[in-house]
Amino acid sequence: MATALRRLAKCSVSARLLSFAGHSRGRRGHFARPCTVVAQRNFSSASTMTVDLDSSTGIAVMKLHSPPVNSLSLDFLTEIAISLEKLEMNKGCRGVVVTSALPKIFSAGLDILEMYGKSPERCGEFWRAVQEMWLKFYSSRLVTVAAINGSSPAGGCLLSMTCDYRIMADNPRYSIGLNETQLGIVAPFWFKDTMVNTVGHRTAEIALQLGLLYSPQDALKIGMVDELVPEEKLVSTATEAMARWFAIPDHARQITKSAMRKPTIDKLLSARETDISNFVSFITKDSIQKSLKLYLENLRKKKA
Numbered sequence: 318m319a320t321a322l323r324r325l326a327k328c329s330v331s332a333r334l335l336s337f338a339g340h341s342r343g344r345r346g347h348f349a350r351p352c353t354v355v356a357q358r359n360f361s362s363a364s365t366m367t368v369d370l371d372s373s374t375g376i377a378v379m380k381l382h383s384p385p386v387n388s389l390s391l392d393f394l395t396e397i398a399i400s401l402e403k404l405e406m407n408k409g410c411r412g413v414v415v416t417s418a419l420p421k422i423f424s425a426g427l428d429i430l431e432m433y434g435k436s437p438e439r440c441g442e443f444w445r446a447v448q449e450m451w452l453k454f455y456s457s458r459l460v461t462v463a464a465i466n467g468s469s470p471a472g473g474c475l476l477s478m479t480c481d482y483r484i485m486a487d488n489p490r491y492s493i494g495l496n497e498t499q500l501g502i503v504a505p506f507w508f509k510d511t512m513v514n515t516v517g518h519r520t521a522e523i524a525l526q527l528g529l530l531y532s533p534q535d536a537l538k539i540g541m542v543d544e545l546v547p548e549e550k551l552v553s554t555a556t557e558a559m560a561r562w563f564a565i566p567d568h569a570r571q572i573t574k575s576a577m578r579k580p581t582i583d584k585l586l587s588a589r590e591t592d593i594s595n596f597v598s599f600i601t602k603d604s605i606q607k608s609l610k611l612y613l614e615n616l617r618k619k620k621a
């Protein structure tokens with residue numbers, strides 16, 4: 318099932334990117350075959366998330382639910398990407414709010430177990446899925462709002478930074494940032510570019526080198542998130558925020574979004590295979606595997 322889903326994701330992303338960049342050969346022709354989408358309220362049958370589309374507002378809410386911490390495994394990444402793809406293809410959908418169904422955690426980032434003790438082939442497949450999710454969100458025609466209702470390190474932060482707007486629960490126990498260096502690993506260039514595009518070069522440089530995780534208040538100060546609200550108001554504020562974006566004609570907003578993001582997207586698209594082989598050779602190094610092992614042990618010790 319997951320393999321079939323992954324194949325489906327692979328075949329449709331490039332078509333959508335072309336379409337979004339204004340080079341479409343005709344939307345219907347491209348998308349009708351691989352995915353059949355019917356307007357319906359509950360959009361996802363995956364157990365790891367719910368996607369509810371309100372057809373009266375055009376807003377979908379995607380709630381991630383992969384206990385214990387919404388870590389992004391190969392299968393979960395694929396399901397997220399496919400769910401977004403389905404929404405993309407639904408003309409009744411104009412925006413999506415991404416949030417977590419788990420308490421206290423938006424997403425713990427990439428699943429470290431996917432990077433530890435795995436074969437090079439599997440690591441490569443995993444990394445392609447990470448790229449795919451990023452490409453889909455970063456190039457989405459939809460208005461994307463992250464409602465960050467818990468901690469959001471590394472890949473979790475990346476997912477939220479692909480969105481057009483971020484609202485975080487104002488709870489000092491939560492944190493957000495790209496903390497890769499703390500694990501002894503390195504955020505790849507497109508993670509770095511997304512961060513630079515969000516908070517600016519100087520702030521990104523400090524944040525990335527030190528692997529900083531920010532409190533919501535500090536994340537607001539540096540522009541990593543756009544708004545803080547009490548947790549119970551998060552999703553309602555996100556849907557309200559959507560109204561501001563919906564007030565702009567879709568085509569004008571979409572072309573502007575594409576103009577802003579296309580250079581960053583093209584950079585990855587033109588180096589995709591090299592990026593995968595760089596990742597595989599980096600992550601399978603003995604020294605990196607040792608760092609990951611230590612990090613995992615520390616995570617477990619912290620709990621004991």
Ligand SMILES: CCCCCCCCC/C=C/C(=O)SCCNC(=O)CCNC(=O)[C@H](O)C(C)(C)COP(=O)(O)OP(=O)(O)OC[C@H]1O[C@@H](n2cnc3c(N)ncnc32)[C@H](O)[C@@H]1OP(=O)(O)O
Pocket residue numbers: 385386388421422424425426427428429430468470471472473496497500502503504505595596599600613616617620
């Ligand atoms: C050239 C360049 C090339 C490129 C080079 C490579 C680039 C790689 C880029 C990497 C990007 C990433 O996202 S790397 C991932 C970074 N993520 C992190 O550092 C987050 C680590 N996790 C945490 O800080 C915490 O778990 C947090 C999310 C705040 C939740 O804390 P809690 O106290 O609620 O929960 P915990 O008890 O810690 O965790 C519950 C269980 O989940 C597990 N767990 C937690 N996070 C996990 C994770 N990300 N992946 C797997 N498992 C995880 C714990 O081990 C526990 O397992 P059990 O003990 O078995 O129950």
